[in-house]
Amino acid sequence: NAGVTQTPKFQVLKTGQSMTLQCAQDMNHNSMYWYRQDPGMGLRLIYYSASEGTTDKGEVPNGYNVSRLNKREFSLRLESAAPSQTSVYFCASSALGNNSPLHFGNGTRLTVT
Amino acid sequence: TQLLEQSPQFLSIQEGENLTVYCNSSSVFSSLQWYRQEPGEGPVLLVTVVTGGEVKKLKRLTFQFGDARKDSSLHITAAQTGDTGLYLCAGDNTNAGKSTFGDGTTLTVKP
Secondary structure, eight states: OOOEEEEOSEEEEOTTOOEEEEEEEOSOOSEEEEEEEOTTSOEEEEEEESSTTOOEEOSOOTTOEEEEOSSSBEEEEESSOOGGGOEEEEEEEEOSSTTOOOEEOOOEEEEEO | OOOOEEEOSEEEEETTOOEEEEEEOSSOOSEEEEEEEOTTSOOEEEEEEOSTTOEEEETTEEEEEOTTSSEEEEEESSOOGGGOEEEEEEEEOSTTOOOEEOOOEEEEEEO
């Protein structure tokens, strides 16, 4: 099993450009998440989807949109990239319920110039 | 907002030494996870602790959940160079599994 797969691995954008980060999981998990990781700031939740058909804002949702396309796929869109969105983005999934651990992809390193 | 504070932020030790990393909060969590992350990869789960006072061992790693379920520690015995990485704790107290992460401890084990 591949687990959680993210594409692309690297991306450079100019300010104002748009892009979509893709994420797919093959573990039949109900919940999916998007985090960003910045130096000294740990992992911060952008958006999550507790189950297919639902999405909710996390800690830092401004400037992002998400789509839970189906149970397997959860995409993150930047409509108008800003330098403050330079970060490493991680997608994760978990089974529904208390104490379910997160399974992470290997990240997308995004640079906005 | 629930905060998890990890200490120390950075730790550099020689191979063979012991170390302890701490994860503290003023909030109560139903469970707490420890993850390890290597450069260029996503975090990987090490352990989940659920019961107050619980102690779990994973080879040379010992994890403890505080009695009040507000804090946790990770102790590594006889550290090896392969233990080098970023250690993250994450607390969960919702059914949706929306975890709160600490800022991490970067461990470097020198040969």
